[in-house]
Amino acid sequence: MRKKVQQVVVSFETTTQAMAFELMAKEFNIKGRLIPVPRDITAGCGLAWRSDPDTKSEIEELIKQKSLIIDCIYELII
């Protein structure tokens, strides 16, 4: 397995929310990707977004600006 690293993880309640987030994140050039939701997170959706920790403020701004619906933002070692 690759070495576990600290990441910002965004969880969602639905797949639709996850896909809307990915589309916007790409548009805003936020580096990261959708992954299967880690088991440490209890979420409705099987997908989560992972990014490097330094993107957290950009992610928060994106969510606010685009009124994106998410479940939670975590900082996890995954």
Add this chain to the structure above:
Amino acid sequence: MIYFDSAATSLHKPPEVAKAVAHAINSIGSGSRGSHDCTMAANRIVYQTRSIISDMFNVEKPENVIFTFNATESLNVAIQGLLNRGDHCISTLFEHNSVLRPLYHMEKLGLEIDYLSGDKNGMVNIKEIEGLITNKTKAVIIGHGSNVTGNLVDLKKVGDICKEKGLLLIVDAAQTAGLVHIDMQEQNIDALCLSAHKGLLGPQGVGLLCLKSGVLPRPLKFGGTGFDSFSLDMPNSLPEVLEAGTMNIHSISGLLKACEYIKKKTVDEIYNESMYLANMFYEGINKLENLKFYGDMNSKMRTPIVSFNIGDADSATVSDELNYKFEISTRPGAHCAPGVHRFFNTVKQGMVRFSFSHMNTIEEVDVAINAVKVLAGDLS
């Protein structure tokens, strides 16, 4: 990319399937709407597909083959349309949510349900059926093959019990249609619920509900059928009573070609080839330390699914590594079958599922074996 997620949907399809869909989009009209050439072409494709499905599953006649949106819709029609408040039914702990959620919905409306358990490998204990039958029992609703473990149920034995006790047998064959022999009449099946896009190798967006003559669920949908336009009600006759609205003719066109391919190649050959690859994969990794498998891997009653975990590693992480590092597609997590995960105590960890197609190759399986060895080694 190497695809081992055929239990979710068939990515490998005979090339004539996509050709048929493309042809239909450009040239086929809406079935049962008028009589011009384009609509008649649709009618012919629909009827040919009903006929080949009827032949494949030994349905009494093509009229008893109903097109739906997916296997989930077929199960909803069968469960909600055949059961009533005050009825009792028997299902199993190992069902997909496509069975469980309609049952839970009906439970709120007054349906009583009991669930069959399983042996230590999750094989359904069908011997429990007779002990659960009450004077209110109306049906047994059972999955032919588990989408998580690949364990199969002996439909003939269940069908014989249902016939003897006068119960309806509703079967979820989403995982087995096109892969394992199913005979509605021999196995005494009353309602057979199928998906077009898995073992039947067709496009997504089409399901099938095959009914025994005389079994007539209440419709869940009401609308146009292309005839009897001034009637306030749906027509009484199958299949139209359960087919309100325009059908997905484009996908049905693809399904027809897929069925022709399966008929020519035969279900037995498809099963044997896909099981050969699944067994090769299992044999390649089952001696690794730290791996735990789920399902009866030594039984002949199984589909080409191998589900496992590496130690206590999160199945999401393992599956993501397989995708990210090795470009291998698998399914992690809970697989829409909560009872299976409670049974095997994998609610939090989930499972990594490899599901094989006969169109996978030995070389692909070798790559997968090596990938699992690398990941298992890293975790040991």
